Amino acid sequence: MECGGCHTTVPQLNRTGYEFRLAGYRMPDEIGKKSKFELANLFSARIQTRWQSLSTRDAATTSQNTSKNEIQAYEQTLYPLSGSWGENFGSFVELSMAPGEGFEVENAYVRGVYGDKNGWFSGKVGIMHPWEGFGASDRPLGNIRPLFQKGFTYAGSAGGTPGKIATPFYLWNIDEAAAEIGYYWKPTGTTITGRMGMGSIWKADAKNPGDLGDPTQGGSLTKSTTGYPNANNPKDKSWQLVLNQFFNDESGGTLYYYTSATPYPDPYGYDWQNGFGTFDPSLSVFGKDRFHRFAAYANYYVVPKVVDLKAGFYYGKDSIGFNPALAYGAKNVSANHGGTSIGWFGEGDWHIIPHKLAVGYRYDSFDPNRSIHNVTAHAHTLSLSYHPINYIELIGDVQTKRSEQGVGVSDKKDDQFLLNLILIF
Numbered sequence: 001m002e003c004g005g006c007h008t009t010v011p012q013l014n015r016t017g018y019e020f021r022l023a024g025y026r027m028p029d030e031i032g033k034k035s036k037f038e039l040a041n042l043f044s045a046r047i048q049t050r051w052q053s054l055s056t057r058d059a060a061t062t063s064q065n066t067s068k069n070e071i072q073a074y075e076q077t078l079y080p081l082s083g084s085w086g087e088n089f090g091s092f093v094e095l096s097m098a099p100g101e102g103f104e105v106e107n108a109y110v111r112g113v114y115g116d117k118n119g120w121f122s123g124k125v126g127i128m129h130p131w132e133g134f135g136a137s138d139r140p141l142g143n144i145r146p147l148f149q150k151g152f153t154y155a156g157s158a159g160g161t162p163g164k165i166a167t168p169f170y171l172w173n174i175d176e177a178a179a180e181i182g183y184y185w186k187p188t189g190t191t192i193t194g195r196m197g198m199g200s201i202w203k204a205d206a207k208n209p210g211d212l213g214d215p216t217q218g219g220s221l222t223k224s225t226t227g228y229p230n231a232n233n234p235k236d237k238s239w240q241l242v243l244n245q246f247f248n249d250e251s252g253g254t255l256y257y258y259t260s261a262t263p264y265p266d267p268y269g270y271d272w273q274n275g276f277g278t279f280d281p282s283l284s285v286f287g288k289d290r291f292h293r294f295a296a297y298a299n300y301y302v303v304p305k306v307v308d309l310k311a312g313f314y315y316g317k318d319s320i321g322f323n324p325a326l327a328y329g330a331k332n333v334s335a336n337h338g339g340t341s342i343g344w345f346g347e348g349d350w351h352i353i354p355h356k357l358a359v360g361y362r363y364d365s366f367d368p369n370r371s372i373h374n375v376t377a378h379a380h381t382l383s384l385s386y387h388p389i390n391y392i393e394l395i396g397d398v399q400t401k402r403s404e405q406g407v408g409v410s411d412k413k414d415d416q417f418l419l420n421l422i423l424i425f
Helices: 015-022
Strands: 043-057 066-080 083-085 089-097 103-116 119-128 154-158 161-166 176-185 190-197 200-202 213-215 238-246 252-265 286-303 307-321 339-353 357-367 377-386 392-403 412-424
Touching (some): 176 238
Antiparallel strands (some): 043 066, 043 412, 089 103, 103 119, 119 176, 200 213, 238 252, 286 307, 339 357, 357 377, 377 392, 392 412
């Protein structure tokens, strides 16, 4: 098949592509039918080269202002054992490697499907992405995800005064080991999916607030740091519920809910001068952040196959709990609590040449804690996706983002241009 058989514009899926994936990488009418096993059909690979130009200007921390313009060997990805096999099974393995780093296991799961072309149960077990979406909840047209999917929240407070301590979880972050089950009813285009995962842990060697979370994938895939109190402060399992609903073959909506608890440090173990500062396990006592995340997405083609309007809304709540039996440096932490975060985006995509060329514009707003004044971020993003021939994709973005840094402090300004050349076969 041509790529347009499963994609509106790569990488976004149409309904055929969504059902193909959900059926274990086979067409729905092939569920339960024997297929010839050929190992060569279960291997793919991807190479990404990126040209990026970045500029950051932050009046509050001028030493961190940066700019660069460079070409990168951005990422190489292998997809071994990815496809359908047997009568009712499929698997997907995604191993990514960036320069200077080892392989990252983004996906490694087995999927079983039972039913027929009108409706089927689907179950997965292994390491997997946060969710499988459609339309506005699918992969974005460009390289850059909506702010609330990649933004960290502020959930800490000190003596009742809200403080800028970032939490390690955000919507599209780290891929968990999990078990998932769902059902798809094709006549109505309805999918409901539940998942139990292994949650996330606090990353002791984080360099910035957006790098706080580590996956809990089991065994040697979980990072460990000497002195980090994982054993004494374990995270909770995560629970997730996703509802996908097609409005027609091009448009649909998604409701997403996620809850878990993750280790959270005594705020007095931080350098408060920089808001985030350097994490020192030897200075910190850990409690837990019990959090909830809710998101809603919808898209609708106002001009069939040509103009697609998208929107998304996010709401999060964090609740910090500390152990009263532990000492907190003689500080008053009785008033420690969490906070609520909120975000939204609106987007319009124009498919100039269906399946080959599309452009889009998105506006984002994200407030990481509504109890703290003047910390909202806003972004304008222009994206382009060009798929001239099979195996080659060009994806580009221009984004300008302004992040409020508190009362009386100038905004942090981030401007970036990204252009990815992707070869996939």
